[in-house]
Amino acid sequence: MTRLLIVHHTPSPATAELLDAVVRGASDPEITGVEVVRRAALAATASDLLAADGIVLGTPANIGYMSGALKHFFDTVYYVCGDDTHGLPYGLYVHGNLGVEGAVRAVTGIADGLDWRAVTAPVEVTGAPDKAALEACWELGATVAATIAPT
Numbered sequence: 001m002t003r004l005l006i007v008h009h010t011p012s013p014a015t016a017e018l019l020d021a022v023v024r025g026a027s028d029p030e031i032t033g034v035e036v037v038r039r040a041a042l043a044a045t046a047s048d049l050l051a052a053d054g055i056v057l058g059t060p061a062n063i064g065y066m067s068g069a070l071k072h073f074f075d076t077v078y079y080v081c082g083d084d085t086h087g088l089p090y091g092l093y094v095h096g097n098l099g100v101e102g103a104v105r106a107v108t109g110i111a112d113g114l115d116w117r118a119v120t121a122p123v124e125v126t127g128a129p130d131k132a133a134l135e136a137c138w139e140l141g142a143t144v145a146a147t148i149a150p151t
């Protein structure tokens with residue numbers, strides 16, 4: 001059994017829809033042997049990260065950056081886990097209206113610093129999530145889960 005950790009900041013119904021789609025994709029019955037663990041970014045710990053074989057990060061764009069909650073997660077784990085998560089497969093979704101690209105740049109910059117490995121392009125959602133956005137989030141969850149599924 002491998003473990004997919006989803007670290008998310010979910011302050012609204014729209015962001016909850018995206019998280020739900022990611023969880024559904026990651027939990028697809030065709031992907032076996034992967035336990036899906038969700039943690040609010042303000043509650044996620046270094047132990048959660050060290051126990052993970054892959055990670056999905058989810059955040060709104062706040063002031064053109066990632067949420068303070070997700071930044072808090074990185075501040076919590078960066079130096080504690082930095083040497084132990086090289087190559088960790090990861091995915092990212094960001095929700096906002098303006099400045100989404102700043103949040104993507106910030107998260108991917110930190111993930112690069114940790115030497116994590118993006119297994120799919122970041123999903124950027126603006127406005128109310130439509131069918132395409134939810135499908136993209138489903139695909140994101142499924143892709144990271146399939147990447148770490150035992151063979």
Ligand SMILES: Cc1cc2nc3c(=O)[nH]c(=O)nc-3n(C[C@H](O)[C@H](O)[C@H](O)COP(=O)(O)O)c2cc1C
Nearest residue numbers: 012013014015060061062063064095096097098099
């Ligand atoms: C402190 C703060 C700063 C924010 N800054 C931005 C921003 O720069 N760009 C943006 O598109 N949305 C911004 N937002 C809105 C959030 O991105 C938005 O609430 C979140 O994506 C959820 O979307 P929803 O409220 O439509 O459900 C901000 C929200 C807060 C609380």
